Amino acid sequence: METPLLIFNENGIYCKEANVYLDPWHPVDRAIITHGHADHSRWGNKEYITHTTNVPIIKHRLGEIVVHGKEYNEKFVVNNVTFSLHPAGHIIGSSQVRVEHKGEVWVFTGDYKIENDGVATPYEPVKCHTFITECTFGIPPFKWVPQEQVFKNINQWWANNREEGKTSVLFGYSLGKAQRLLKYLDTSIGKIYTHGAIENMTEVLRPQVLFPPTTLITRDTKKKELIGNIVLAPPSAHGSTWIRKMVPFVTASASGWMAFRGARRRRAIDKGFVLSDHCDWEGLLKAIESTGAEKIIATHGYTEIFSRYLRDQGYDARTEQTQFEGEMNELNTEPEEKPAP
């Protein structure tokens, strides 16, 4: 039997024919990067290929790297293998990677969602034979409501807190989620303040997307001026000394995990908004159907359950171990932490 077009080895998802890796987790010569989240774009590769809008993001994160930007649908050939990037709708600059060789087409989704969030280029289904899909939220209890409703609730929450003389602290991942929140905050309610990590990332993205003005919280920011306003902060700021400046404050988290009552309680967050940059259960099924693929490979998330369900439905589905973390980071706030060997 021929080697498959893409295999999963110790370094990542590998195309042997082209000697190219997709989102490798260990340093390699040439890497195609789906998007700027830390678990998909790691440090140390000799050459990076990614969407043009993701270039400033990974440069900001990884410093001086050799990186080539590609447009969506732009074909590029490496050793007879044709690659192209397609919108994944996950965050700004996120792509699916299409890989074609001798008429066989594979697609790797990276992370994706099918809802158009108005910030990232909307997801486009790509026809393929084999579809490598994430399934971070690949069980039926995950069911998103349209984002208009969520943002209405978030702004309402902010307005109520303001009325009670409290500062609203809203937690979201500093790349992607924070900008999506920022885009839809109602500035007629009050001012938007940011944590340094979010301010810096937003600064990088301002040339590409129109965002409302933000004010960075510094040592000189007065407690008083924050009251009634909203603060955008990464989840890791929860429970830190930094947050004490916001007293009296109310906390909320915007994440897919907030669908579960237990998740909000465990994190001791006052309020949870269910808002994710990944597909929900229905979204995943719809996406798979529209690719026309017969072979499905499930990566990070509830892979075993999800692929078993797909097999029930007649797909040739299996799982592969990766080192992608999905949205897990939003729950588990310790950055890059490894247990002792």
Place this chain on the structure above:
Amino acid sequence: MKLFANLIRDLDSTNKTTAKVAALVDYFNKAPDADKVWAIAILSHRRPPRPVNTTIVRSWAAESANIPLWLFEESYHIVGDLAETIALVVPSSQNSCDKSLSHFIKEIIELKSLDDKEKKTYLVKNWKALAYYESFVFNKLITGSLRIGISQKLMTRSLSISTGLEEDVLAYRLMGNWDPGTTTFHNLIIEQRKSDYVSKPYPFYLAYGLEGKIDELGNVTDWNIEHKWDGIRAQIIVRNQEVFIWSRGEELVTDKYPEFHGMPGNIPDGTVLDGEILAFPNGVIGSFNDLQTRIGRKNISKNLLKKSPVILKVYDLLEWEGIDIRNLSLLKRREQLELLLKNPNVGKLPLYLSENKLLNSWEEVAKERSKSREHRSEGLMLKRKDSPYRVGRKKGDWWKWKVDPLSIDAVLTYAMRGHGRRTNLFTDYTFALWDKDRSELVTFAKAYSGLTDAEFRKVDSWIKKNTLERFGPVRSVTPKLVFEIAFEGVALSKRHKSGIATRFPRILKWRQDKKIEEANSLEDLKMMIPFLDSV
């Protein structure tokens, strides 16, 4: 259902009492009377019986969600709550439902007598008609698992704000076995009853910890010196041939302590005692750990009564022959109290005088204090003999002089994330001591206070680097760090793996100077148990 679902959501989403009270008051102001009665019943654990068996409910839910049963079960396993899983997977309505709570309860009670087909029709219809959170609450009701309890204190405070009635009157009205199916809000709450005043307690007088030197208190003979008992502070009222027991949280706990139900008839009407409820296994004062088996229980079985009986150590008399005597001196009140307890009719009751220790110098007092643990007390209470019974916490007339805590060196073995502003740090620790032959570490206590923020941060980062295994939120760590753990008391316990329970364990000090080989053993801890042979 909308109103009640909102109430549950509000109660569930906060742990601040003010917010809980506000939510309840809002509910009591808006809900129809029949719903209020049911809400009070459900929130005080008077749930209607479960009408359906949950196994079959799971299969109906899977079918309604159009997913295979195994996938429903996997989802349930991940979500961890059946009512929530059903509400999440079965498509719910966008519109909320105005049908009243009592209407639903009535249907749910009737459901029990219907056949499976009819039950299924009813459930499926409602899953689809209710909005997400309403469906969650509905599922909690039909699976009999709504466990969002409200303390009697919060319930009466909220009802008091909403109705303008006094809290202790309300506490009395909510007591006992009323049936929410046949009781109206008016009968239960509003209607004036002659008996209401009968249960009314006096506010407790509370002592401060001793400040300064003991001999600064003046003449030792001006003081009534008792042991400080480690139980539940309680006021027992006998009026109108009825008995009422109030705990210090001003909660009515009469039902929990049948030992005292024989007081009317043997104690004259118009008597109010102040004292401490203590465990009394095998005829001796037990530990707080023994009492613990009684505190949480609502239903007191005969067996439990025999195994863990309680007594009242009485130290004050607040009302006598129907007259409030709190303004008399302690000396006078105690005279009357001693007289009362000597009465042969009273002798049959589990009432014991908290003795005044006749001591001649402060040195003798200090010596008595050092023997506190042998008496199963926490130290001494010093009460000025000429003082009235005051209201609340007032300095000067009553002092508590507790014994120094016990302490032991233990090894950190497990860690969990903290709460509140500490959720980001591992601050909840489990500690272990060596077993008999010092070959294995055995868990003996949990503690989560006593270090400075800087120390917690340091230990936290050590934990992250020295994690052995993760079990959900808990991690086991390399046994390496030694801490000095302080506690107030120690007793044998069958409920603890180590066989020993400690009271109020907390971290006294991080012993960075000690290696784990130098930590103490369980045997060392056992040596600290007072009168071990009597247990």
